[in-house]
Amino acid sequence: MKRAVLMMVSIMGLMASNSLQENLLQQAIDRAESGSKLELPAGEYHGNIVIDKPLIIDGVDQKAKIVGDGNGTVVTIRSSYVTLKNLTILHSGEEHERVDAGVSIKEAEHVTVDNCKIDDCLFGIDMEQVHRSRITRNWIRSKPFTLGLRGDAIRVWYSNDNNLSYNHVTQSRDFVVWYSHGNVIAHNFGEYGRYSLHFMYAGKNEVLYNTYEHNSVGIFFMYSQDTIAIGNVVKSSLGTTGLGIGLKDASNFTLKDNTLIYCARGIYIDRSPFQPDQNNTIEGNKILYNSEGIHFHSLSISNNIVGNIFKGNIEHVVDDDKVTLHSVKNFWDRNYWDDYEGFDKDNDGIGDTPYNLFYYADKIWLLNPNIKFFYASPIISIMNFLARLAPISQPVMLLKDAHPVMYEKDLEKGVVQ
Template sequence: MRRVALLVCIGAVLHANILQEAINKAKPGARLDLPKGVLKGSITINKPLMLVGHDTIIDGEGKGTVIKVRSSNVILQDLTIRNSGKEHEKVDAGISVKDAAFVQIRNCKILNSLFGIDLQNVKNSKIIGNYITSKPFPLGIRGDGVRLWYSNDNVLKNNHLYKSRDFVVWYSHGNLIEGNIGEYGRYSLHFMYAGKNIVRKNIYKHNSVGIFFMYSRDTIAENNIVMSSLGTTGMGIGLKDASNFVIKNNTILYCAKGMYIDRSPFEPGQSNKIVGNKILYNSIGMHFHSLSTDNVITKNIFKGNMENVYDDSGQGRIHAVMNKWYENYWDDYQGIDKDGDGIGDIPYTLYYYADKLWLLNPNVRFFYASPVISILNFLYKLAPISEPIKLLSDPKPLMYEEGVS
């Protein structure tokens, strides 16, 4: 790769036209080393090229997208990109990549930009080690930190999104999303009409929603940590019309709803496997909404939740019981293990009492751990005034959470 040093005085504040001229003159495949300083304005890259910053800031001055990549085989590295425009309909972004492949964006800081990195029809590219934050707008009108649109087979790894809106993956398949951090956003990761993606080893905290899979299939989510998804819509991991998923070895804690399952699996004959997750200290551990049957739910730990499982299907229909539950650890299991095999001798059965439903009102749930509510909860179990409804039965409950591997 041919190296070209851009002649800019160190510490200078110049217009990005100088950089654009250097890009226009550079031969395809050249490397441009950008020295310390601020370049004001926007640039477009329409040939294979490598831009490497050395304390270099590219400032969009609040107008449009700061860097547009319109070629394959482009590398952006060690740049600070800031101050995009603020028009949603134009998707004003720090970096916009369209109709390209084999693009790399590494170790860049994207600051005060409506959208962070916008990928449209991009494949076989790597987005690694970037820090992204949006404009200081109310949550719903910030832009997305990372946005994939019809973009396949990409690696998005070790990025940190802070106070953006969403990390969205729409109509995009075969992507690896690994080791990212998302904080103080709305959807820390949101899928729509996507398949065969892998989501692993990410940390999402203090967002409205952790990971939400919608109208999607054939995806693995494993070894993620989702915590403190609060508010009326707060959930750790959600499945909506989702089929053939593996949700494995995740830790979900301190959320309003640990897992939310709505009409999943969606396709007949399909299943979702929910295995080995730690569902801890949530208001509701697992929330079933609408028709959701034939999920395999095993080897999970349900501990410290106000309610381990809740079903609001309505019309007297309970769907939680129509899933396959076995070998989960339940902190409220009251059976014994005479033969010492680590499995309870009697099934764990969870019942629903109609006269207890008011306790699940969000306004009441705030007081759920208080002594008064605990006594009322005990009395309903001891002497219910309504016929209980079976919510679920686990025929082989684990006696010890250490038995979950």
């Protein structure tokens, strides 16, 4: 589609005090020629508008407010080549069944929503079959409901090849990417939500340099493949469901240079990779001060776990499989373990003996959760000491890293590869 030449359309008359009584903004949109630009002066404009032609609406410094009537969606876009920028968008409806949103975009291409403040809207930006579009630099908050009743800040549904970057999401429910491929999600910040980023049946997406704090779940990839997650920071994902990055039935993934800190579980791996002929790569991540560094659930083998830093975790690795431990069937190499007890006589930065992680008596709670009540109690500590001093049975091997890195700084500086 060839983009029309832009036209400047003056709508200073919308500043009249009765502008909220009549939807003069919708009238201006209806009168505007395709490809026009509407510059909105500071003030309030009646919402629940529909844009069905290529158009630019510029609010200039977010001082132009489009206010919904509390019923339905505030701005509905049903055309390609539409741009919303520098606007404040407020007060959608409250119906999940209708997906009441600040901005709804459907069956369109080359749409831009940039530098908008979207507040008191159940869903922030809803995208359905939207391709090659840009959602950038927006500030989004849902309605003041309990967590499960809020809407999603950004909802990407059957939408491909979009750029969603530099958005600030707070006090919403989820940021979801479902049945969508080839999207770039980068440099976003999310806080006080449920899933700060949730993928379902998605592939070939790039998740780069996002920061997520105080959410139930940082980044969760489900039934997805062929995706990279690089340089993300996930902090303080706590509670019974708390985790930094999760892989569920996920194949051909690369998790690299991410920081998982102060989470209930840093990385959660469930039946991943799912495809039997594929691997996942977990490389160069900082897994710090979590209750569990990596948690394996169900059959999860063929993961390459290389060059990561395991430091300050209560348990570096947990495998909850009660029949056959699968974590040992992954490839572990050149990781830094803060509890490694070996030496480096030749000063090459690699331990002279492998790092072996066993289940001793203090780990029996992993195989029987009821025993967790006694975790860190004197009796468990004594049992563990005796098991290490004079074991009466062979401990269970959890993993073996043949080349443990001696110094954390060597991995940080890239001295050891």
